[in-house]
Amino acid sequence: MERRSERGKGQLEAVERREQALSLPIVAGTCGWGRPFQLYPDHLRVHGTVYELRHLTQIRPIYRSLLGIASARLELTFGQQRVLLRGIASAEDVRKMVDYLLRACPQARLMPAAGNESDTVESETDETGSGERVAPTSERETPTALMRALAPAGWQMVHRELLQRRRARLREERERRQEAALSQQSGRRSVLKDPLPAVQVPVRLALGERAYYCCQATLCNEQLRPFAPPEEAIRDHGLLILTDRRLIYLGRRCQILLGYDHLLQVSRQRNGVAFLADHWRRRELFTMRRPLECVLCLEKLLWRFQQERQLSRLMHIELEEQSEGVSPPSQDGRQREYRGGSQPLTPLEE
Incomplete structure (x- = not known):
């Protein structure tokens, strides 16, 4: 009986030691911004998330x-x-971790690193005859690699955004100079009489109707909140067409047809043109790349x-x-009155 009790105690102690070994992590550390990770014999725990080692397929250090x-x-x-x-x-x-995972997970494959970093996957270091350590090629600090490492992850996106802002600012300045030059011209009526070339549009027009302007435009709501994001104001994307009779907007969600005889007001905004009709409750704002060009063509x-x-x-x-x-006796005066008016139907506001 004493031998059996001693044997049972030895088995219990072995089980306790095994459970204690399983409860202790093989490797523990932190990664990223202080995220803890622990490698156990059968699983990996990263910031509270458990990954079973039997599902491991690839390892790339x-x-x-x-x-x-x-x-x-x-x-991993x-x-x-x-x-x-x-x-x-x-x-x-x-x-x-790599040594243990390769021994514990035979199904996992060791993948080489991208580029020249494949030389550093092996943990051995080259040694010369004098015992001096030779650093691998990927560990040598080159200026290009150093700048790439120090640069933020989205530096290309930031550079592209800055370039777009600079182009938009230059375009606004160019349009402002063009507007100032047009306002100083004395023969404004001769400019209005200049012919406009007809353009091809992907829509069937009425008999005798011609299109003279076509551009990509975005239908937007006028922002009522001062700090509202621009995405909230966007309603539709489409094509804005100006013919000799009407305005046509072909959007993905809606289509707008507006005759010039129903147009009450046209005002040019910073990045678009706003239209008001006699049967609309509010103005419709169309943002485009060159609003000044659209306003000048519409004025003609x-x-x-x-x-x-x-x-x-x-x-x-x-x-x-x-x-x-x-x-009638007032025929000459009436003809003189009709011939004297040569201003556009709608006032163009800035």
């Missing part, structure tokens, strides 16, 4: 040295899930539309007088 400070990164693939442990200060911990079309409308009225009056056979 990367060792780096920046300004004399060594660091490492470990990429668990099935379809990829786990990235970056910014590990102790490269020795990464080597221990409105001036031409007004001239044709006045001419049709005069012809209608003459036909009525010929049919009646009586000429």
